[in-house]
Amino acid sequence: MQIAKSTATDVQHQTAKNFHLALEQxxxxxxxxxxxxxxxxxxxxxxxxxLHRSVLAERIEFVQQLISLGANxxxxxxxxxxxxxxxxxxxxxxxLVFLLKSSSGASDS
Numbered sequence: 001m002q003i004a005k006s007t008a009t010d011v012q013h014q015t016a017k018n019f020h021l022a023l024e025q026x027x028x029x030x031x032x033x034x035x036x037x038x039x040x041x042x043x044x045x046x047x048x049x050x051l052h053r054s055v056l057a058e059r060i061e062f063v064q065q066l067i068s069l070g071a072n073x074x075x076x077x078x079x080x081x082x083x084x085x086x087x088x089x090x091x092x093x094x095x096l097v098f099l100l101k102s103s104s105g106a107s108d109s
Contacts, residue, residue: 047078073103
């Protein structure tokens, strides 16, 4: 393992790379590794969090994992879009309902 001085851009790039790997492998547990090293609500260069990205990818299991790790359902992106807005925009009712229940503090049972 090479030790190098990391910049914020390097960290964002590696986080994005790891997230895409988790998506490709359909492995939400890889999110734990990402979140261990970064705040769950950290934004990438596009102003999106992992939760925003998971909603856009329409991956309910990732959304559920991130919410359980404390991701903020109402946090707006740099462009003013919350994960709730994105779920409504994509038309994914399963994610939208889950986010609505999570944001209101209701149980998902």
